Amino acid sequence: MVNEKIQAAEENLIHVYNRFPIALDRGEGMYVYDIEGKKYLDFAAGFAVTGLGYDNKELNEALKAQVDKLYHTSNLYYHECCGEAARELNRVCGMDRVFFTNSGGEANEGALKAARRYAYTKGTGRYEFIAMENSFHGRSFGAVSVTGHDSYREPFEPLVPGVKFAKFNDLDSVKALITDKTCAIILEPLQGEGGINLATQEFMEGIRAICDENDILMICDEVQCGMGRTGSMFAWQGFGVKPDILTMAKAIGNGIPVGAFAMTEKVAEYSLQPGDHGATYGGNPLACTAVKTVIEIFEREKIVDHVNEVARYLTKRLDELVEEVDCVTERKGKGLMQGLVITKPLAEVNKKAIEEGLLVIQAQGNVIRFVPPLIVKEKHIDEMIGKLSRALG
Numbered sequence: 387m388v389n390e391k392i393q394a395a396e397e398n399l400i401h402v403y404n405r406f407p408i409a410l411d412r413g414e415g416m417y418v419y420d421i422e423g424k425k426y427l428d429f430a431a432g433f434a435v436t437g438l439g440y441d442n443k444e445l446n447e448a449l450k451a452q453v454d455k456l457y458h459t460s461n462l463y464y465h466e467c468c469g470e471a472a473r474e475l476n477r478v479c480g481m482d483r484v485f486f487t488n489s490g491g492e493a494n495e496g497a498l499k500a501a502r503r504y505a506y507t508k509g510t511g512r513y514e515f516i517a518m519e520n521s522f523h524g525r526s527f528g529a530v531s532v533t534g535h536d537s538y539r540e541p542f543e544p545l546v547p548g549v550k551f552a553k554f555n556d557l558d559s560v561k562a563l564i565t566d567k568t569c570a571i572i573l574e575p576l577q578g579e580g581g582i583n584l585a586t587q588e589f590m591e592g593i594r595a596i597c598d599e600n601d602i603l604m605i606c607d608e609v610q611c612g613m614g615r616t617g618s619m620f621a622w623q624g625f626g627v628k629p630d631i632l633t634m635a636k637a638i639g640n641g642i643p644v645g646a647f648a649m650t651e652k653v654a655e656y657s658l659q660p661g662d663h664g665a666t667y668g669g670n671p672l673a674c675t676a677v678k679t680v681i682e683i684f685e686r687e688k689i690v691d692h693v694n695e696v697a698r699y700l701t702k703r704l705d706e707l708v709e710e711v712d713c714v715t716e717r718k719g720k721g722l723m724q725g726l727v728i729t730k731p732l733a734e735v736n737k738k739a740i741e742e743g744l745l746v747i748q749a750q751g752n753v754i755r756f757v758p759p760l761i762v763k764e765k766h767i768d769e770m771i772g773k774l775s776r777a778l779g
């Protein structure tokens with residue numbers, strides 16, 4: 387489909403995305419519609435963002451009401467919902483102090499600064515970061531510096547110094563990198579972009595122990611795997627391994643641009659001080675309304691319980707594909723963040739899926755990634771499996 391709108395985009399945008407030639411117009415529940423009215427079942431959720439799906443009336447009304455009242459003010463003042471959004475987010479993510487950002491990359495950027503600031507106050511001289519191979523933490527300089535893919539980093543070198551990469555789920559490779567200069571270890575409990583790789587219980591516990599023994603901060607990036615997706619509100623809770631700093635974004639605002647990094651009181655005491663950090667838009671009234679309302683809806687609708695229930699069905703149907711379809715070799719992941727390793731070119735399967743009216747995304751390692759809105763039901767999973775089977779066919 388080539389039309390004026392797509393052509394205008396082609397001619398005017400900087401080409402950093404490999405876009406599919408469709409233009410989306412509106413959404414409802416689990417579905418989005420393009421400008422020609424074609425319907426797509428959405429198992430991508432705008433990269434794991436729209437956890438509550440599209441056109442949630444309660445969220446829409448709350449946002450509209452806030453737009454009419456006040457949608458921006460500076461962080462020199464408090465506003466009606468900043469305290470409430472912060473309190474509720476801290477409560478559900480298990481942290482004590484939060485800073486609102488506009489994106490996941492910015493949340494990680496802030497977390498890295500917060501870790502360095504902690505070491506600075508303590509006068510330890512620690513500045514090194516240990517990150518994981520196959521990780522993804524964002525595109526800004528700090529975030530890309532701890533991202534474990536050469537292709538993301540190389541064109542922009544030199545990056546932030548003092549970063550070393552360990553093998554994910556290999557404690558010995560982490561231990562080998564520890565020095566008296568190690569400041570923080572950053573990891574995703576469930577790697578998304580890197581191929582849907584779930585941390586082992588042993589790895590999470592081992593990282594926690596290494597950090598405790600050496601006064602190193604553990605940073606969990608839950609930008610993608612947080613907010614209900616793995617079957618607990620945040621993935622760390624599923625492991626029972628609490629980080630010192632937690633980063634969030636994607637689903638916490640259901641698509642209103644908002645992210646956050648949060649820390650325990652113990653870290654906050656030595657970390658960022660007035661004047662150390664800021665964000666003009668960060669935590670504005672619209673963003674805070676989104677966060678607060680999304681949490682309200684999550685809890686009232688028992689979204690996390692629903693994820694656990696429906697994920698069992700998704701797992702079963704994906705396992706069947708591994709059994710039955712030659713080009714599907716493995717299922718990975720947890721909850722509603724799963725992947726299938728396939729042996730066919732992903733771009734081809736994705737293109738066919740779009741023709742079938744299905745949106746899925748890919749991840750490293752030739753993985754098709756399934757991160758649907760968390761409101762997905764068994765009937766949508768059946769519909770997805772049907773479309774995907776034809777696209778794989």
Ligand SMILES: *Cc1c(COP(=O)(O)O)cnc(C)c1O
Pocket residue numbers: 488489490491492494522523524525574578579607608609610611635636645
């Ligand atoms: C998407 C993502 C980011 C980056 O978030 P942006 O909002 O695109 O800056 C960081 N970490 C993880 C794990 C992500 O999935």
